[in-house]
Amino acid sequence: MLFDLFRLSLRNIRHRGLRSWLTVIGILIGTAAVVALISIGQGLQRSIATQVERIVGYNTILVTSRGLNLGQRIRLDIEAIRAIPGVRNAIALRTETAYVEGPGGKGFLTVFGYDPAMEEFVAEMDLTLSAGRALQNPGEVLLGSRTARILGADVGSTVSIEGRKFTVVGVLQAQRAQGFAGGGMPLVDVLVISLSELRELFPGPELVQYAVVRLADQADVAAVREAIRAHLAAVGERNATLTDFEDLTRNIQSVIRGVQAFLAGIAGIALLVGGVGVMNTMYTAVLERTREIGILKAVGAKDVHVLLLFLFESGLMGLAGGALGLLIGFGVAWVATAIVSRVFQAQSAFSPVLSLALVVGALFFSFLVGAVAGLFPAYRAARLPPVEALRYE
């Protein structure tokens, strides 16, 4: 009998034609919006997880000033950190602003101290060369692409930094920033000299932007973190904080989840409005079919049959809207991420994720919205006294 009621509901929906479609579209838009936002959000989360892994690496601890404020420098001794058991390599980024004169120009520029330990970070730090070679001997300097233009210098030129002569041996390739180690900005207007020479030019306490600590494979992360903290305390640095891959991923993910929940909540309002549309349609249907309800009751339909008949109708419309909304929402998400990736030239392709939970959830929830919206109209239909329903013109 349930199946027969179900078929009858389907028939009634089809019979209303355009009106059913309009109702379904209401649900469709809401579901599509929710599905699009959630699938984009999940895609973003996945992509960020891989990005963070690539940039920071699983086995990496960043030592920064609190709040990741890169303008705030911190005091630490990178050699001491390198000596902590479990640390495979550690580098500290130290830059100073220096007065620089070249053959064709001069000015205050950022000088970057290169540490041989940075070897393995060269790609991440944007220290790839477009001309010349890497630093080998004292008195050598690499120029950022813009610096070379400002100073009118090229490989072989001599520039003076704070009055000391350096020979240009290479020019950095102008590329986009990738790694955290690169400070998050392209190194195009810097000069790179060896860290030891930078220390000679700027004696005094060593203040660094941040340090990147890479751990040995089987290192005890907690112990290393503890040792780094102890070192920071020993040198009197109170403003530094440690971040590892998991911290970073967790923070970013929680921000994304928050934004996503907020947006999905807004989209959920659209779904609610769709539910109101269903309710409206069902109330109209109950009015229009009052006489039919009377007929059904006259031939033996119980209240519960009439209730189910109308609930099936509204639920089915909800479900139809949900199914179509799911497809369209995912389509929208796919197109949107493609456009965003293109416009912002995202380095890693990122695509929306349609999880099973999202599919099931969207279908279930849209059905639920339809059924709940139909509840009051259906109840009203079911409670109609048969005589009054039959008399209704």
Added chain:
Amino acid sequence: MTAALVELQEVKKIYWLGEVEVPALQGVDLRVESSDFLALMGPSGSGKSTLLHILGLLDRPTAGKVLWEGLDVTRLNGGKLAELRGRRIGFVFQMFNLVPNLTALENVELPLVFLGVPARERRNRAEEALRRLGLGDRLRHRPNQLSGGQQQRVALARALVTDPALLIADEPTGNLDSTTGREILVLFFELNKQGRTIVLATHDPEAAEVARVRLRLRDGRITERL
């Protein structure tokens, strides 16, 4: 005295139009025995339809008793009444009252759906009922593709498909031309001859002639029995 099929005792029905009391039935006693064919006659507003609705368990009396085979049904809940309606009573209305979305066959199947009859048996019984009324070639037609007489015969098939103890007809010829109306009345006559209990309401004295017993209603009372 054995229990009648239906018995009304001192049945009153009052409608309220806002503050105004409208008495539709003012104390009706009536026995309907098996194989009876009663015609309720009277002008509109005399209470014919109200009486039929109460007999057919579509409505409850304001006061008085309704006994179905000796059982007082005024206290039964809506679900039980619906079941009794579906199992024991067939209705034919002036407006035919077919469900417009459904084919003739599906309309006739409808009472069986609510009785939970399996689909195959349902279909066979509905087809059989329609064939008996000469509509074997109209099974897949929708109401709006049928003439008035055909629609009323579909309605009659729907009323009979459950083999009800009581067939109730409210002005069944009221929307039909006289020839078609006569055909329908002949059908009722034949049905009663086969033992079907029928209560019919009409304001057309000629139509009432088909019944064995004619009751005249006036102002909510049975005033005459012919």
